Every structure is written in structure tokens, then in C-alpha cells.
Amino acid sequence: MKREKFDVVQRKRNFTGCVVVEPRGASGGLALLWNDFVTLNVLSSDARIVDVEVTAADHPPFFLTWVYGDPLRHKRKEVWDRITSIGGQRQGYKLQYTCPLNYHLSSVADFIDRGNRTWRMDLLQLYFQPSDREAILKIPLSLFVAEDKRIWGPLPNGIFSVKSAYQMLVKMQDEKEAANASSSRVRNWDLVPDSIWKHIWAIRTLPKIKTFIWHAWNEGLATGDGLANRKVPIDPVCARCGTQRETMGHLLFECSFSRAIWFGSSLTHSPSFTSAPSLHEWLSGWDVLFRKDKGLARESLAKASFICWYIWRARNDMAHAPATSPTSNDKACWALPPVGVLKANCDAVLTKDKSRGGLGVIFRDHRGVQMKALSIPFHLSSVLQGEAAAVQSALIQALEDGHQRLQVEFDSKELLSFLLDPNRVPPSEAAIMIADVRRLVASFMSISFLCIPRDLNSIADTLARKALSIMCKIDWPLTIPWLHTLCLNEATGCTHAFDQ
């Protein structure tokens, strides 16, 4: 609109003042009109910025800068730079922006929505790379306002030390080298002639047995030796004889148990060795037999693979059999809380790649009747953090619902040790949640924490798993059949009748 038209508007609507930036052709153009409540002193005006000083009754004078952003994205910075320089020239005045681009940030708290206690996504998006943003979102927020502090992640106490930084770098280097080494390592099955693999795939046996052989040769099975090589802290010695490292070769051919099986089998035709063969030696040995008598070799290999499979299964049955001790109570079951006390079972799950986490909480009364069941998706960086977050959520929910007497059960001994001993310093990633729980305890008339076996906490576990596939917190309807059945089973002492 041209200046003349604004003059008309000004007169008709009784505005006392008017400043117009004329359009260029059909584009741009700005107008600012004001009435007699204020006095305006126009300091500068152009197509992007109108800068004014305002004086109003009962109010100290202030500056207002009206901005019309540049439609060309790459020129927008120029506009903001100009505003900054205009503000910078005004001594004694503090710059205040309503635009997030130059949002005044001085502490972590500025990135937190104080009302909702959540991270401000708009600011995180503006200031951080996606990978950093993801890491930030995984930091849980305390319910209480806290001082900013620096935390060094690699150490549990969060305090930086040169030694730990050095150790971290060495560890990173080792991991890098190990990754390179394993990718260039000659795999066992490369050592076995191709012809043998053809025979193996062709033998008449169950597909799972063929797959078993393939995994065994490929070092993909969890033998003592295999696990120890993958840095799992276990004893790599054969659990059956206790004399040798449990390699596949030992397990299948050398161990006294296996030798007895081969001896007692009807197998007449197999590779002969003077000492215990390694797996690939044994398999390569079949090549000779196939050249002599293909039919017999094929039949024998099928039988032999079956024997290998059963030796492996027998080994697993032994390894995974529950340890029996005279004090263990086979009929341990979820216990009802006393009358007037609510029991909360809490659990957390974290996917292997740590990309998703979930919390589960269920409240039940003294009759075992479910009062509330929650699945809460949650950014987690460790299971301990998750367990603490689940307990924190349970405590908040109980307080919100007006429950003053609470029993809290979970299956993390570590968490229990931190809750029972206020002087123990938790790992930094879980410290905020644990501090919250310690503070919330004071709001209850009575509260107790108990660590229970995992299978007695299966409903909370199920709820936490459900949280992995949902977007926001779910308060499950109490009539939902699967939940009802789970609770019924637990309340009647039958804890093993269901599996997720």
C-alpha cells in the first residue's frame, strides 16, 4: 500500500502517528501506526527494520525494533546481525529477544521447560547436532531445580581425572584395533574345503542341525572358550570335566563324556585321529571318506552331525539347569502388601542398541487387586537409570493418587544399595533419578524398598516391554484381559504360568 492510503487510514482511525516504508514495485512495504497513548520517536526505518524509541506515561522510555525478516534465507543472518548491532549501541539497555535465534542462554536450565520439566525441543534443535540432541534427550530431568554442574561421564563420581581420560582413549584404541582384527581374521569355515560344505548342506538331517554345525564352525556358539574370547567374564573351563578349556573341539571329541558317547554309538565310519581334533580338522577329515565311499560317508556324516547336536544339547541342559541349594525356596511368590499399604512393582527395559527404553509400574492393594498399571516410554542410557526412573515414576504417581503408605519392589540389587545407603555415590547417569527418589521418600508416611527375583517382577517387566512400542505413557485399563490374567496368576501364587 502506498503512503497516501495510510494517511487515509490514520485519519479515519484517529492514529496520532504513522511511519511508512514505501514498497518497491509490488513487494515489501511496512507501516507503523500509533495512537496518543504513546510518543514515538522513529530512529530509523527501511524495508527490513523500523527502529523506534517509545515514551509512555508512567513507564520509562524503551526501544522497539520492528523486523520484517528477509524472504531470502541466506540474508536473514544479516538482518539479525543488524538488530544485534543496533542493540549493542544502546548503553545502559539490556538486549531482550523474543526470537529464539538469539535466545539468552546462560545455564542448562534455559534449555528446560520449567512447567513441564521437559527438554525444550525448539532450542535443542536450534543449537545442537542430531547426535548431541539425542544424547541430551537421554538425560533425565530432576523434579527439583538444581545447580548446574560439570559431570565427567566415564567415572562413577562424575569428577574428571587425567588418568580416566587416558584410560578411555586407550580403551577406544583397543576396541578399534579389535574390530579391525576380527574383520581380517581367517574364519574357521574358510579352512574347511568347499566340497565338505556341499556335503553338509546335502546330508539328510534336520535344518537346525545343519545350522548348528555352521554356527559351531563359525565360532558363533557360546562355549566357554567362545565367551571368554568375547571378553565375557566367565570361567572358560569345561564344566563337565573341569580339566580343559571348553572349545568346540574339546566339547565334541575330547571330553570324557563325549568320548563315551562316540564309543557307544553305532557309528562305524568316521575320520580317525590319534589326538582330539579341532572342529575344522574333524570336518576336513570327512573329505577322505567321501572320496572312498560317497554313500556311506553321507550316511555316517548325517549320523555324526546328529551326535554332535545332542552332545551340544546335553551340554546346554547341564549349563542352564537351575542351581539347587537346600535353602532356595522353589515356591517363592509375589507377596501381598499389608492392609492399608499399596505395593508398586517397578521395572525398566532398554533395547540392546540402547535406542529405546521403557518403564513399567503396577500398583496393587492388599488383596492383590490392581489399582493402576503404567507403561512409560523413556529415553535411557543404562538399566540402573531406568530402574531408578521407574521407581521415581511410581513414587510420583502414588503421591498424585493420594497414597501415603507404599511398598516398592524392583529387581535391581544395585538400585537398592543406593537407596539404602545415602552416602553411596551412584553413577552419574542415574544420580539425578536416585536423588529424586531419596527426596520423595520424605513425602510418605511409610515407604519401603525391596529387591525381588526377576520372575516375581514379571508384570512390571511386561509393562516396561510394552512401553518400547508406544509413543506416550499409557495407563492401562484395569479390565484389559492379559493384565487381569497376569495379576490373577500372581495373586494366587502361580508366578510361572505365563511368558511374554
Ligand SMILES: [Zn+2]
Ligand atoms: Zn570336558
